[in-house]
Amino acid sequence: QVQLVESGGGLVQAGGSLRRSCAACGRSFSAYRMGWFRQAPGKEREFVAHMQWSASSIYYADSVKGRFAISRDHAKNTVDLEMNSLKPEDTAVYYCAAGQIYKAFDVGGIDYWGQGTQVTVFS
Numbered sequence: 001q002v003q004l005v006e007s008g009g010g011l012v013q014a015g016g017s018l019r020r021s022c023a024a025c026g027r028s029f030s031a032y033r034m035g036w037f038r039q040a041p042g043k044e045r046e047f048v049a050h051m052q053w054s055a056s057s058i059y060y061a062d063s064v065k066g067r068f069a070i071s072r073d074h075a076k077n078t079v080d081l082e083m084n085s086l087k088p089e090d091t092a093v094y095y096c097a098a099g100q101i102y103k104a105f106d107v108g109g110i111d112y113w114g115q116g117t118q119v120t121v122f123s
Contacts, residue, residue, distance in 0.1 A: 001026050002025070002026035002027050002112055003023075003024075003025050003026050003112075004022050004023070004024055004096045004097070004098060004112050004113065004114035004115075005022070005023045005025070005114065005115070006020060006021065006022050006023075006094075006095075006096050006114040006115055006116070006117050007020070007021045007022075007023070007117075008020040008021050008117070009094060009117040009118060009119045010118075010119065010120070011120045011122070012086055012119075012120070012121055012122075013121070013122055013123075014086060014087055014088055014121055014122065014123045015085060015086065016086055016121075017082070017083060017084045017085075017086065018083045018086065018119060019080060019081070019082050019083070020036065020080065020081040020083070020094055020096075020117070020119075021073075021076075021078045021079075021080045021081075022034070022036075022078055022079045022080070022081075022096030022114055023076070023077060023078045024077060024078070024079065024096075024098065025077070029053045029098055030053050030054070031053075031100060031101055032052075032053055032098045032099060032100055032101060032111070033050045033051065033052055033053070033057075033098070033099050033100075033101055033105050034050065034051060034052075034053060034072070034079040034096070034097070034098050035047070035048065035049050035050025035051060035070065035079070035096075035097055035098075035099075035105060036048040036049050036050070036070065036081050036094055036095065036096060036097065037094070037095045037097055037107065037110075038090075038092035038093065038094045038095065038119075039092055039093050039095070039116075040089075040091060040092040040093075043092075044107075045095070045107050046061065047061050047105065047106065048060070048061050048064055048068065048081070048094070049061065049064065049068055049070040049081065050070070050097075050099075050105045051070050051071075051072065051079070052101065053072070055071065055072045058070060059105075063089075064083075064090075067083065067084050067085045067086075068081060068082065068083050068084070069081070069082040069084075070082075079096065081094070083119070086119075086121045087121060088121050088122065088123050089121075090119065090121050091119060091120050091121050092118075092119060093116045093117065093118050093119075094116065094117055094118075094119050095113055095114050095115075095116045096113070096114030097110045097112065097113055097114070098110065098111055098112040099111050099112075
């Protein structure tokens with residue numbers, strides 16, 4: 001069974017940092033992009049960052065560029081999201097996602113989703 005299992009996240013003061021981790025299991029993801037989306041209350045789910053499983057071709061949403069970093073831990077077989085200089089507007093449920101390389105990395109092109117975890121940034 002294919003699973004994306006998320007960990008990390010939580011509550012942090014503005015300016016602080018959090019780390020999300022996504023463990024991918026159940027199949028080979030070598031032909032997939034891995035990344036993160038988020039959804040704030042009353043808003044649509046939006047792209048945050050993605051990378052190819054090989055850790056190449058990394059892209060970020062403009063809203064998080066320079067503050068967030070996506071990476072892959074080869075030993076743990078996880079895709080991680082380091083979130084720094086957090087702002088209250090970063091508050092959302094964050095979702096790990098996997099989509100095949102030939103598809104656009106948007107909500108409609110995702111093949112697998114993690115369970116989602118709340119990240120709350122207070123001022």
